[in-house]
Amino acid sequence: MKYLSIALLALSACGGDSDSPGGGGGPAATDAGPVAAGALALQFSHEIQGQPMVVDQATTLADGSPLTFAKLRYWFSNLVLVGDDVDDYTVPDAYYLIEQTREAARVRLDIPDVPAGRYVGIRFEVGVDEGHNHSLDTLAGELSAGVNMSWNWNSGFIFMKAEGEVGLNSGGFEKSFTFHIGRDESLRLVELEQAFEVTSEAGAELRLRAEVAQLFDEVNRENNLSILGGSVAQTIADNYGAMWSVEAGN
Amino acid sequence: MAGGVVACTTPEPSSFDAGFERSIDWAPPAFGGVIPSPERNPLTEAGVALGRRLFYDRSLSADGSVSCATCHIQGRAFGDGISRGSDGVSGQRLGRHAPVLQNLAWHDLGLFWDGGASDLESLVVAPLVSPDELGADPDQLVEALADDPLYIQQFDEAFGAEPSLPLLMRAVAQFMRTLVSGQSRYDAFVAGEATLSADQMSGLRVFEQHCVSCHPAPFFTDHDFHNLGLETEFSDDPEDLRKGRGRITEREADFGRFKTPSLRNVTVSAPYLHDGRLYDLRAVLVRYRDGLVISDRLDPALIQDNGEAGLPISDQDIDHLEAFFETLEDRRFLNAPEFGQP
Numbered sequence: 001m002k003y004l005s006i007a008l009l010a011l012s013a014c015g016g017d018s019d020s021p022g023g024g025g026g027p028a029a030t031d032a033g034p035v036a037a038g039a040l041a042l043q044f045s046h047e048i049q050g051q052p053m054v055v056d057q058a059t060t061l062a063d064g065s066p067l068t069f070a071k072l073r074y075w076f077s078n079l080v081l082v083g084d085d086v087d088d089y090t091v092p093d094a095y096y097l098i099e100q101t102r103e104a105a106r107v108r109l110d111i112p113d114v115p116a117g118r119y120v121g122i123r124f125e126v127g128v129d130e131g132h133n134h135s136l137d138t139l140a141g142e143l144s145a146g147v148n149m150s151w152n153w154n155s156g157f158i159f160m161k162a163e164g165e166v167g168l169n170s171g172g173f174e175k176s177f178t179f180h181i182g183r184d185e186s187l188r189l190v191e192l193e194q195a196f197e198v199t200s201e202a203g204a205e206l207r208l209r210a211e212v213a214q215l216f217d218e219v220n221r222e223n224n225l226s227i228l229g230g231s232v233a234q235t236i237a238d239n240y241g242a243m244w245s246v247e248a249g250n
Numbered sequence: 251m252a253g254g255v256v257a258c259t260t261p262e263p264s265s266f267d268a269g270f271e272r273s274i275d276w277a278p279p280a281f282g283g284v285i286p287s288p289e290r291n292p293l294t295e296a297g298v299a300l301g302r303r304l305f306y307d308r309s310l311s312a313d314g315s316v317s318c319a320t321c322h323i324q325g326r327a328f329g330d331g332i333s334r335g336s337d338g339v340s341g342q343r344l345g346r347h348a349p350v351l352q353n354l355a356w357h358d359l360g361l362f363w364d365g366g367a368s369d370l371e372s373l374v375v376a377p378l379v380s381p382d383e384l385g386a387d388p389d390q391l392v393e394a395l396a397d398d399p400l401y402i403q404q405f406d407e408a409f410g411a412e413p414s415l416p417l418l419m420r421a422v423a424q425f426m427r428t429l430v431s432g433q434s435r436y437d438a439f440v441a442g443e444a445t446l447s448a449d450q451m452s453g454l455r456v457f458e459q460h461c462v463s464c465h466p467a468p469f470f471t472d473h474d475f476h477n478l479g480l481e482t483e484f485s486d487d488p489e490d491l492r493k494g495r496g497r498i499t500e501r502e503a504d505f506g507r508f509k510t511p512s513l514r515n516v517t518v519s520a521p522y523l524h525d526g527r528l529y530d531l532r533a534v535l536v537r538y539r540d541g542l543v544i545s546d547r548l549d550p551a552l553i554q555d556n557g558e559a560g561l562p563i564s565d566q567d568i569d570h571l572e573a574f575f576e577t578l579e580d581r582r583f584l585n586a587p588e589f590g591q592p
């Protein structure tokens with residue numbers, strides 16, 4: 001319980017002062033002087049049944065139904081590195097747009113100034129926390145109302161967009177799907193265990209795998225697949241909260 | 251804050267003079283004496299000046315033909331005088347009536363007819379990028395602003411930063427917050443500085459009996475959402491617009507509820523209602539009397555004790571209400587040079 005409240009404190013501290021121009025933290029410092037720091041690279045791997053997802057490339061779900069992604073975009077936020085022999089490290093201003101579309105691929109983050117030490121895992125959110133989700137002029141991280149990842153008529157960020165075509169069964173019939181998921185209740189916290197060490201000499205690398213076929217778990221593909229809200233959106237949010245695994249890179 | 255206090259204690263009638271020196275966040279004493287702003291975006295002279303320039307700048311739009319002021323005209327209390335305008339870059343008719351812009355700093359239940367915009371800053375981006383309004387590409391727009399030496403200077407003075415989309419949103423929000431209308435004849439009357447005619451006084455009494463539950467002074471709106479039975483079908487098309495507040499909350503009880511418009515400057519801000527369907531103020535009042543139909547959704551304030559729908563007002567009451575509404579016209583606001591094109 002104590003651990004949990006400390007974690008929440010760390011999250012809210014991250015959100016608190018990130019909304020000022022030129023804000024954002026540098027490396028942590030103590031009375032003893034600057035702490036040795038290194039870099040952490042996060043490599044995102046969006047996969048379908050263990051194979052890399054390629055935009056516009058036909059593939060299949062586990063039941064043989066055809067599946068093609070045209071677009072995958074989401075806000076990856078509030079990243080915390082869970083310390084072993086060091087304090088948990090809350091990455092400052094951590095709001096990143098991760099995407100794979102026809103126009104853009106952004107599947108790697110380089111986190112600088114991570115305090116050196118041993119870590120046992122990471123924690124992050126898919127989506128945008130309530131404190132930042134309703135003011136579209138926020139200056140936090142990469143959040144922007146100008147990148148088609150917000151609802152301007154109902155102020156809030158779209159947490160995830162997934163679009164493409166999917167089949168009902170292995171018979172081959174395909175229909176388009178459009179998942180635009182947002183709103184506070186769709187925020188999902190992900191906690192993953194993986195030991196890694198950051199030193200000032202050698203950066204660490206983690207491979208974050210997301211099994212994106214899992215987005216369709218418990219979703220009835222016979223129904224309308226234009227999902228912008230409602231209970232199916234919560235199913236999809238549960239799915240994007242559960243699709244992750246991590247392994248040490250390099 | 252200091253300016254508000256000074257204005258409060260200044261003897262009349264100078265508090266209603268146009269040329270009185272005021273701080274940028276001055277508001278009438280009845281409004282609390284100061285314009286409220288979110289902590290992250292306080293009003294500054296430089297911010298308001300920048301916002302005003304942006305508000306009137308047609309080059310913000312996709313083809314350079316449309317500014318905010320195209321559909322928000324000062325002399326009409328920053329409405330456009332059209333039921334559902336088609337002056338955006340696409341020429342397509344909008345789904346709803348362009349709302350007036352006045353006293354927006356006090357709208358604490360959200361902006362737009364359905365309250366979907368959580369604050370003025372967030373609101374700005376919607377008409378800016380909507381293909382049927384300014385149709386701007388945010389990246390290209392920010393690039394163009396960053397190519398303009400005067401804009402670079404103004405963003406620096408206002409925010410100490412280069413032009414960006416969020417800072418543009420903040421500047422325009424600042425300008426809109428300064429659009430305060432609270433110096434009508436009615437306000438002078440309340441302050442003991444003016445009288446009303448006999449008809450206007452009668453109208454005030456009718457108003458206090460039948461209208462204040464949703465249009466309370468000093469803003470003449472409760473900023474809340476009510477159902478007048480204007481919409482009876484709540485189809486998904488177009489874009490759930492007819493659902494009103496229910497479009498935002500997804501609660502069926504909110505279907506068909508729309509924000510109460512202020513009655514300030516109502517004489518110059520026709521047409522009326524969320525889709526601008528009535529151009530005549532008298533027709534609106536007659537509708538309140540004769541045109542309402544009992545339904546599960548009709549706001550209870552519009553149902554009489556005897557169970558009938560509509561306000562029990564006579565033709566003469568309507569005459570008097572119209573006379574009273576004239577006292578809410580704020581000519582200072584409608585002509586203030588500091589709100590006009592820079």
